[in-house]
Amino acid sequence: MELAAVILAAGEGTRMKSSLPKVLHRVCGKPMIKYVAETARSIGMKRVVVVVGHGAEEVISSLSNVDFVVQERQLGTGHAVQVAEGKLSDFEGDVLVLSGDTPLLRQQTLSCLVALHCDSEAAATLLTAEMVDPTGYGRVIRDDSGRVKRIVEEKDASPKERKIKEINSGIYCFKKDKLFPALKKLTPENKQSEFYLTDVVRLLVKDGERVFALRTDDPSEVVGVNSRRQLAEAERIMRDRINSRWMEEGVTLIDPASTFIGPDVVLDRDTIIHPFTFLEGDTSVGEGCSIGPSAHLVDVKVGDEVEIAHSVVLDSVIEDGAQVGPFCRLRPGTKVGKKARVGTFVETKKSIIGEESRIPHLSYIGDAKIGRRVNIGAGTITCNYDGFEKHETVIGDDVFVGSDTMLVAPIRIGKGAMTGAGSAITKDVPDGSLAIERSEQRTIKDWAKSRRKRKKK
Ligand code: UD1
Numbered sequence: 001m002e003l004a005a006v007i008l009a010a011g012e013g014t015r016m017k018s019s020l021p022k023v024l025h026r027v028c029g030k031p032m033i034k035y036v037a038e039t040a041r042s043i044g045m046k047r048v049v050v051v052v053g054h055g056a057e058e059v060i061s062s063l064s065n066v067d068f069v070v071q072e073r074q075l076g077t078g079h080a081v082q083v084a085e086g087k088l089s090d091f092e093g094d095v096l097v098l099s100g101d102t103p104l105l106r107q108q109t110l111s112c113l114v115a116l117h118c119d120s121e122a123a124a125t126l127l128t129a130e131m132v133d134p135t136g137y138g139r140v141i142r143d144d145s146g147r148v149k150r151i152v153e154e155k156d157a158s159p160k161e162r163k164i165k166e167i168n169s170g171i172y173c174f175k176k177d178k179l180f181p182a183l184k185k186l187t188p189e190n191k192q193s194e195f196y197l198t199d200v201v202r203l204l205v206k207d208g209e210r211v212f213a214l215r216t217d218d219p220s221e222v223v224g225v226n227s228r229r230q231l232a233e234a235e236r237i238m239r240d241r242i243n244s245r246w247m248e249e250g251v252t253l254i255d256p257a258s259t260f261i262g263p264d265v266v267l268d269r270d271t272i273i274h275p276f277t278f279l280e281g282d283t284s285v286g287e288g289c290s291i292g293p294s295a296h297l298v299d300v301k302v303g304d305e306v307e308i309a310h311s312v313v314l315d316s317v318i319e320d321g322a323q324v325g326p327f328c329r330l331r332p333g334t335k336v337g338k339k340a341r342v343g344t345f346v347e348t349k350k351s352i353i354g355e356e357s358r359i360p361h362l363s364y365i366g367d368a369k370i371g372r373r374v375n376i377g378a379g380t381i382t383c384n385y386d387g388f389e390k391h392e393t394v395i396g397d398d399v400f401v402g403s404d405t406m407l408v409a410p411i412r413i414g415k416g417a418m419t420g421a422g423s424a425i426t427k428d429v430p431d432g433s434l435a436i437e438r439s440e441q442r443t444i445k446d447w448a449k450s451r452r453k454r455k456k457k
């Protein structure tokens, strides 16, 4: 049986009190709607239709490989699914309905739901869960023999119904030819004056159709995010899941509670992640590395045996055996070569640092190409900006740059050359030469001593 998914993502998310559409709020750095779309894709959906409305443009630009349909007015979840009908007019198969605000749903669980639905040939199959605190969710009402009868929203539920712990996850599989006719019969006669998708269950049961429910063992999977508190809860659950996975793969997390790893980050075994570390975006870390404490990496490719401590690294490459930090800021386009070292209080940008080169302290290196085995003295700065444009600094292999050198770009320092400490180098330096630029030192004998004497008097 072929399947299409409809993801509901048109709501404003009033309870979030936000100018950002709810489904774009991030969990472990990724918009909630992206998790849902990816999970749908991962079980081989033929087609994914996302219903957008509130903040439609922003939601549309955050997703790829899906179809969109606009729900102009948010009249309820039932209405939202109805709006998607047009997009599925040429589609024969079952329809999976997902919520854009349920990011924790696992691929495996979704597969089970689909399998149960297909095997049982039910008109509808719901995913439900037993919640310790079911507040805010729709409750599943079953008859005496345990068959699903209907779903009642919290706001419409009687005190007795509110005591029910089994909740509707908002994730369902429907037979297409049962779903859409039922949607047309919905009426907004409820506390919220909305067209509830949940009422379809009651209508199908009334027509003698079979409705089944799959109860998940793990209620955390179906946590719906309606408020900032639930967002934080989803974040905690997702973080826990990601961290557990990497520990199982052989990564040491000194303190999982203070380790923040994004869902798309990849780590290799025997790497140690120290507390207060954030690994985000498209970051990968090789084997046997030591990352943190207090490392913040976004879109960084890290090789094996690398050490990074107390540093911020963005969109950069750190090769095997390199050391970064403490207190570095490596900005986009930095490449730190094998066994190179970028030390205390160093900022880099769009620069290549060759193998075994060292920038141990207090430097700014921007738009530079540094060869191998180069030593950059403390306080060295590439003056890459003339107030109008950026210029390049090229430093050959085995160069020794003296402390506090200003390298005024564009400039080239030839292989094996040296610069004297405190020099402002404005002209290219040929291979093997020394460039020094500073006035001769005057030493006035006993001047300091006599000055002190005068002061005392
Ligand atoms: C819904 C269910 C509830 C279930 C809960 C699970 C209904 C009536 N209730 O309640 O039984 O326990 O999810 O999390 O379905 N949306 C639209 N258009 C609309 C309204 C909503 O696209 O007109 C989208 C929202 O953006 C959201 C999803 O549908 O992604 C669910 O809507 P929401 O308002 O969060 O429903 P809940 O009150 O959580």
Ligand code: CA
Pocket: 099, 101, 224, 225, 226
């Ligand atoms: Ca919700």
